[in-house]
Amino acid sequence: MDQYAIVTDNLVKKYGKNTAVNGIRLQVKKGEIFGLVGPDGTGKTTTIQMLCGIKTPNSGSATVAGVDAVRQAERLGGKIGYMSEGFSLYGTLTVGENIDFFADLYQVPAAVRRERKARLLQFSRLARFIDRPAEKLSGGMKKKLALCCTLIYSPEVLFLDEPTTGVDPVSRRDFWKIVYDFLSEGITIFVSTPYMDEAERCDRVAMMHQGRILNCDTPRGLKATLPGDLLAITARPPRQAASVLKGHGGYTHVQLFGEDLHLVVPDAAKEQAAIREYLENRGIIVAGIRRVEPSLEDIFVSAVAVPALDQGLPARVKQAADETGPGLQGATSEYAVEVTGMTKRFGSFTAVNEIGFKVRKGEIFGFLGPNGSGKSTTIRMLCGLLPPTAGRATVAGFDIARQAHLLRPHIGYMSQKFSLYNDLTAEENIDFYAGVYGLKGERRGRRKQWVLKMAGLTGRERVMARDLSGGWKQRLALGCAILHEPQVLFLDEPTSGVDPVARREFWDLIYELSSQGVTVFVTTHYMDEAEHCHTLGLIYYGNLIALGSPGGLKEQNLxxxxxxxxxxxxxxxxxxxxxxxxxxxxxxxxxxxxxxxxxxxxxxxxxxxxxxxxxxxxxxxxxxxLTLEDLFVALIEAEDRRLAEGGKAS
Ligand SMILES: Nc1ncnc2c1ncn2[C@@H]1O[C@H](COP(=O)(O)OP(=O)(O)OP(=O)(O)O)[C@@H](O)[C@H]1O
Ligand SMILES: [Mg+2]
CATH class of the missing domain: 3.30.70 (Alpha-Beta Plaits)
Incomplete structure (x- = not known):
């Protein structure tokens, strides 16, 4: 017993008729980093909350740090730390005050506090913003501050529920260094994450699906369960290649991974030539085909992707698209977005600094950058919600400053923390937005059906938004943003916290919209998604530091x-x-x-x-x-060095 920090037996949690957690058994060793992964809505948060004594299971037992977490939850207090998905900061307190507040709460000794606070501020790159009220931080900066507040004290067992959702790739690496530091102090860490590259860093990982643990092992052990060899194919165009391979019927688990296609075959050496020939005969250019080691993402996707979902979605979208007619076309100019010298200052702070770029009509433009670099601020300006301090921009031919009111009907906007109305059903949410956009009569009914079909929500019309899992929620949110058939769509981190399978589905939708002529302006911290954009802009401290196609940027910079x-x-x-x-x-x-x-x-x-x-x-x-993540990190580090040498880090 002593070697374990967490032991559970047959834990069950039901919400009404719905069984969220269905009899799980876990043993987590002391000092281990234990990862919990699984699709959205699979019971990860409920599991963590039962282990923290916040939710009472219907049956089963759980011992955490030697305490009976079911019957003596009140004794868990000082022994565990918990960062929830929606950790709430004090908006009017500054960055520094928030950290101090939690240090006080957990009675962290002064000397430890000083040293740790300094280290956490450095890792999170929040030191410069120590006096800024939390409510004025960007989404990812808030998340990092929440992490700092959680890591300021050292419990015996630390529970982290999706701690890095919305956190940029550079900071996610720094975060994991801190986690390792913690381990050297003997803390047990139990973490859930939608990032499979993070799960790879755990000592052991439990894969959860529909309330049960499918498999629990070391990452290496899990990877050994792949039924066959994994082939990576570099093919042009990749999406077409994917659908050609899916159409073959004999190949399973065909998935896009960054710019490659992955598929599982019984024997790589035997299949390789046949696959190349099959693709080339159908007009696909095969630039490379090789056997690769599976990643945990491969394992996840092959374990979780139900064939029905896999094939159903593109067909569904196509069908919905056919019924749309020419409504999504429109706009006459070659460019949907044109920006010159656009600047936004908040007081003396420059959030966006003289940026300029153009986005072609029908293009997917990926807007990347570390937390707090100015992405959301840019999007708000382009949507006519925030006036620029200087410079100008047109979207769908309208001037964002002078014609904001005319612009609205032509754009769709899904904000970073898109708030569907949780206490309304899926259908009621759609009705609400249909009203906002002034859709009437026959068109209203037609668009509503279109959205339900596109999002795969037919049959779920009466489900409360709060009861939809992450992937459904995102698609409903997207549906609400495109009800009125906008020409330009702004998506601010639409897939944050969404599991790998649901993310792929979401990108199928983005692609479909783009092929219908909709311009998509999207931000993401997932670099594999960035590979699918036609053009990328990288912004850092408000400056546009790189602009080009994924391939072009790699060639120029690496x-x-x-x-x-x-x-x-x-x-x-x-x-x-x-x-x-x-x-x-x-x-x-x-x-x-x-x-x-x-x-x-x-x-x-x-x-x-x-x-x-x-x-x-x-x-x-x-x-x-080379991957885009390598490029992203290299460019940010180069810029950091340049700023450090120039001594003008603001
Ligand atoms: N109302 C405001 N007052 C002061 N500063 C602000 C305000 N709104 C945003 N900022 C600052 O502007 C900068 C850019 O924020 P923005 O939300 O655009 O970042 P982001 O690139 O979207 O980051 P993330 O990846 O975390 O979402 C941040 O430093 C933020 O604190
Ligand atoms: Mg943002």
């Missing part, structure tokens, strides 16, 4: 080759390698290390030798294609 190293203890290995001056840019990627080098062939043996010298096992070291 000279060299990428070396990927797999080792059982990546964080410690990263620390060790990073001490060598020439490898100081080593970065964590899933559970592997990434190094940008001139020539993999000469550098790989050096890295392997060095790691072995340090006592690290090296399972694999090879050249892999």
């Amino acid at each position: 000279a060299g080759e990428l070396l990927e190293v797999e080792t059982p203890n990546p964080l410690a290995a990263m620390d060790y390698l990073g001490k060598e001056e020439r490898f100081s840019h080593v970065a964590l990627f899933g559970s592997t290390l990434h190094l940008l080098v001139d020539d993999v062939e000469t550098v790989a043996p050096e890295v392997i030798g060095l790691l072995r010298q340090g006592g690290f096992e090296v399972r694999r070291a090879e050249k892999v294609p």
Whole structure:
């Protein structure tokens, strides 16, 4: 018993007729990082809340940090920490005051508090904003502040429910370094996450589905369950290639992964040539086909993607699209969005600094950038909701400052924290927005049916919005934003916190809309999604620092080759390698290390030798294609260096 921090037996939780958690058994060792993953609405939060003594199970038992979490929940108090999905900060208190408040609450000794607060502020890059009220932070900055408030004290067991949703890729890496620091203090960490690359970093992972644990093992153990070999195919155009392969019928688990297609085959060596031929005969260009090691995301997607959903969605969208007619066309100019020298200042603070770019009609424009860099502020200006301080922009041909009222009917906007009305049903939400957009008569009925069909909500019309799982909610929200057939659609982090399968479905919708001529302006912190955009803009501290196609940006900015190293203890290995001056840019990627080098062939043996010298096992070291995440991190770090040298970090 002593070696375990958490033991549960047959935990069950029902909400009315609905069984949210259906008899789960878990044993989490002390000092372990334990990950809980699963599709939206699968019972992860309910499980965590039962372990924290917040919800009482209908049956079963749970012991947490030696306390009976069911019958003696009040004794859990000082022993556990819990960061909920919707952790609430004090909006009028500043960043510093919020952290102090929680330090007081948990009676953190003064010396520990000073040291820790400084470290947390540094990792979260919030130090510069210590005096800013929490309500004026960007979405991701709020999330990071909530993390700081949770990590200021050290309980025996720390529960983190989706701690990094909406947090940018650079900060997510920093966050995991802090988590490892915590472990060295002997804390047990129980974390749920929609990011499979984070799950890879856990000691063990439980995969949950429909209230049950499907599988629980080390990431390596889970990956060994893939029924066959995994092939990665680089094909043009990728989406068409995916549907061609799905149409074949003989290949399972065909999924888009960043710019590649993944599929599972019984024997890679035997199938490779046949697959190439099959694709090429159907007009697809196959640029590469190779066997790859599965990632946890592959395992998740193949375990969770029900074939019905897999094939049903594109067909559903197509059908809905056919019924739409020409309504979504329109706009005459080549560009849907044109921005020049646009600036937004809040008092003396410049949130957006003289940015300029153009978005072609029907294009998917991905707007990327770390937390607080000015993405949402830009979107609010482009939607005519916030007047720019300087510069100008037109959207769908209308001037955003002078013609904001004319612009509205032509745009759709899904805000970062889109608030559907939770106490209204799916249908009532649609009705409400139909009213807002002034849809009447026959068109109103037609559009409503279209949205229900597109979102796959037919049959769920009367479900309360709060009872829809994350993926459905997002699609309903999208549906509400496009009820009035806008030409330009602004989506601010539409897939934050959405599971990998639902995210893919959501992007199928985005693609479908774009193919109908709708311009989509979207922000995301998922770099695999960014690969699907036609054009990307990268903004940092309010400045547009890169603009181009995903491929073009990689070519222009990343000279060299990428070396990927797999080792059982990546964080410690990263620390060790990073001490060598020439490898100081080593970065964590899933559970592997990434190094940008001139020539993999000469550098790989050096890295392997060095790691072995340090006592690290090296399972694999090879050249892999560059990803947008590597590019993103490289560009942000280069900009950080430039700012540090120039000494003008504001
Ligand atoms: N009303 C306001 N008053 C003062 N500062 C503000 C206000 N609104 C936003 N800011 C600041 O402007 C900056 C940009 O915020 P914005 O919400 O645009 O970031 P973002 O790129 O969308 O970030 P995230 O990825 O976290 O959503 C942040 O530093 C934020 O604190
Ligand atoms: Mg934002």
